[in-house]
Amino acid sequence: MKTIVIQVSKIKLSSSILIGAAALFLAFTSMRVGNPEKWTAPADADKKVNPVASNEKSIAAGKDIFGKSCVSCHGKKGKGDGPKSAELDKPVSDFTKEDFGKQTDGAIFWKITEGRKPMPSFKKEMTEEQRWQVINYIKEFSKKK
Numbered sequence: 001m002k003t004i005v006i007q008v009s010k011i012k013l014s015s016s017i018l019i020g021a022a023a024l025f026l027a028f029t030s031m032r033v034g035n036p037e038k039w040t041a042p043a044d045a046d047k048k049v050n051p052v053a054s055n056e057k058s059i060a061a062g063k064d065i066f067g068k069s070c071v072s073c074h075g076k077k078g079k080g081d082g083p084k085s086a087e088l089d090k091p092v093s094d095f096t097k098e099d100f101g102k103q104t105d106g107a108i109f110w111k112i113t114e115g116r117k118p119m120p121s122f123k124k125e126m127t128e129e130q131r132w133q134v135i136n137y138i139k140e141f142s143k144k145k
C-alpha cells in the first residue's frame with residue numbers, strides 16, 4: 001500500500017513539473033511570437049504634455065530637423081522608406097498610419113528620446129524643444145490622406 005502511495009505522489013510531482021515547464025514554454029514563445037514590431041512607451045510617458053503649440057512656426061522648425069536627422073530612414077513622406085531603410089534589419093515605422101497618429105505626443109517624445117535599435121536615441125543630439133517641434137511635424141503625416 002505504502003509503495004503505491006509513493007509511486008502515485010511521484011507521478012503527480014513529475015507531471016506538475018511537466019505542466020509547469022509547458023506553461024513556461026508557452027508563455028515564452030507567445031512573448032516572442034506576439035507582434036515583435038510593436039514598440040510601446042511606458043504608460044507614464046503619456047502624461048507628458050507637449051509644451052510647444054502645433055502651428056506653422058513649430059511645424060516648419062520640425063520639418064528642418066526631420067530633413068537633417070530623420071529623413072534618411074523615415075523618408076520624405078514619413079512612410080518609412082528613406083534611402084537607409086533598406087539596409088536595416090527592421091522595418092522603419094510608417095508615420096502615415098492611423099495608429100501612429102493616435103499615440104500621445106508624450107509617448108512619441110519618449111520614443112525619440114530613448115530610441116530602440118536601429119532607431120537612434122536623440123536625448124543628446126536634440127533639445128527637448130526640438131523633439132517637440134519634430135513631433136508637431138511628423139504628426140502631420142497621419143493627418144494628410
Ligand code: HEC
Pocket residue numbers: 037038039065066069070071072073074084088090091092093094100103108111112116117118119120122134135138
Ligand atoms: C537609422 C534610421 C533611423 C533614423 C535616423 C531615425 N529613425 Fe525613427 N525609427 C527607425 C526605426 C527602424 C524605427 C522602428 C523601431 C522599432 O520598432 O523598434 C523607428 C521608429 C520611430 C518612432 C516610433 C514610431 C511608432 O510607430 O511608434 C518614432 C516616433 C521615430 N522613429 C521618430 C524619429 C525621428 C523624429 C527621427 C529624427 C529625429 C528618427 N526617428 C530618426 C529608424 C530611424
